[in-house]
Amino acid sequence: MAFPEQEWKKAKKLCRLNEEDIRIAKQMGLNPKSLVKNIPSKDQQWKLPVKDWLWEMWEERQEKARKKQAKKQAAADTEDDSRK
Template sequence: MAYSDALWQEAKKKCRLNNEDIKIAKELGLNPKSLIKNIPNKNQQWKAPVSVWIREIQEERQRKSLLKQKRKESDKTEV
């Protein structure tokens, strides 16, 4: 489902994101509603801001992708 630009703009404003954060969120397959839902409130001091959360997800996926790629390369050399 494609989300309207209005929803993305609302998420950008409420979550205090920049254009780069929105671009990364879209690439990760996140939607504006999930971004808004993950805004930490005052009782959730442990929760990272949405922009940090997006970057952490991106780094984790890149790390996993790199590990998978290394595993494939090592499997090729063993055969």
């Protein structure tokens, strides 16, 4: 489901994000409502700002993808070694 650009602009302003942050959010499949919903209130001192939360989640996903790729490569290498 595509969200109107107006909603993304609103989320960008409310969450204090830049274009790169919005691109990352879209790439991860997040929607503007989830970004706005995760803005920490004054009594949620433990909660990260949306920008930090977004980048932390992005880094975790990238690390997971790197590990998966390395595991896949290692499996392919062992398969090649066994064929020799």
